[in-house]
Amino acid sequence: MPASTPEPRPTPFITAEAIAKRVAEMGSAISKAYPEATAENPLAVVAVLKGAFIFAADLMRALTVPCTLQFISASSYKSGTTSSGSVELNHDLDVRGKDVLIIEDIVDTGLTILRISEALAALKPASIRICTLLDKPAARIHPARADYIGFKVPDRFLIGYGIDWNERFRELSYLAMLEG
Ligand SMILES: O=P(O)(O)OC[C@H]1O[C@H](OP(=O)(O)OP(=O)(O)O)[C@H](O)[C@@H]1O
Ligand SMILES: Nc1nc2[nH]cnc2c(=O)[nH]1
Numbered sequence: 001m002p003a004s005t006p007e008p009r010p011t012p013f014i015t016a017e018a019i020a021k022r023v024a025e026m027g028s029a030i031s032k033a034y035p036e037a038t039a040e041n042p043l044a045v046v047a048v049l050k051g052a053f054i055f056a057a058d059l060m061r062a063l064t065v066p067c068t069l070q071f072i073s074a075s076s077y078k079s080g081t082t083s084s085g086s087v088e089l090n091h092d093l094d095v096r097g098k099d100v101l102i103i104e105d106i107v108d109t110g111l112t113i114l115r116i117s118e119a120l121a122a123l124k125p126a127s128i129r130i131c132t133l134l135d136k137p138a139a140r141i142h143p144a145r146a147d148y149i150g151f152k153v154p155d156r157f158l159i160g161y162g163i164d165w166n167e168r169f170r171e172l173s174y175l176a177m178l179e180g
Contacts, residue, residue, distance in 0.1 A: 010159055010169060010176035014151060019133075019161060019175065022150045023055070027062020030131060030148060034065045034099060042066035044098040044125070048116060049073040050170070051105035054162035055133045055150075059103060067101075070094065072119075074112050079166050081157040081178070083108070087115040095125040105163050106134040106153075110144030117144070134158060134175075 037043045045067050047056035060069060072091035076083050100120060107113050113130060120128055131148035138155040159165050160172030169176070 007168065008165065008178040010172060011179045012174055013153075013158065013177050014175040016161075016173040019150075020058070023058045023133075024062050026131065026148055026150060027059055027064070030059075030101065031062075031064040033129075034101075037065040037067065037099065039066050041098075042068050044095050044100045045069050045103060046093060046095065046100055046120065047071050047103045048105070048112070051163045052103050052133070054170070055105050056103040059131070072116060074116055076112055081165070083111055085111070087112050089115060089119055091119070093120070093123060095120060095123050098125050100125040100128045102128065102130045104130060104132040104146070105161075106136065106158065107132045107144055107146055108136045108139045110140050110142035113144045113146070114142045133161070134163075 034043050043065055045060060047053065047069065049071050060067065070093050072089060072093060074087055074089050076087045078084055102116060104113055117128060129147040132146040133150040134153050135146055135149045136153050136155055156177045158175055159169040159178060160175045162170050164170045165178055
């Protein structure tokens with residue numbers, strides 16, 4: 001039987017407590033930015049699957065304005081740690097005329113959020129803002145910038161808190177770097 005690739009070890013990087021504190025700050029800042037959101041005209045949150053599922057769940061509970069939740073699935077990192085260079089999108093969004101907040105886990109090369117922004121813009125929302133937990137500016141290849149950023153991070157492959165390596169490590173409550 002061929003030897004399987006050894007699983008890399010996670011090295012803790014950002015604690016669960018630091019994430020929770022930052023998410024609370026972001027929820028407060030975002031809520032202040034949408035004073036016009038009402039029960040009749042709620043903020044349309046669009047969370048990016050799969051990586052943002054835990055961040056979106058926590059951030060939504062830190063919002064104090066009326067909001068709805070929809071999902072878009074985006075995949076470009078099939079396996080390993082480099083972008084495939086193309087993004088598969090899957091969604092059935094209802095955002096026409098709505099204020100949209102995209103919740104992403106990480107902006108790395110920028111390709112995923114660029115493609116999502118283009119797809120959403122075509123659906124004619126009233127506005128689009130982007131919120132990302134992690135921003136890796138040193139890795140940027142495509143023109144993409146977020147309106148709300150949790151942490152600026154170095155050009156290292158990060159995992160945990162919803163973010164995977166080969167579908168592993170999403171369950172970690174903290175963020176880690178991959179070692180080995
Ligand atoms: O800025 P980029 O270089 O495009 O990378 C960012 C994207 O990569 C990851 O998604 P992935 O394709 O791994 O899918 P997943 O969220 O389902 O794991 C991550 O969740 C972001 O959506
Ligand atoms: N797990 C993981 N996925 C990514 N997709 C884009 N950048 C990253 C990263 O640093 N870690």
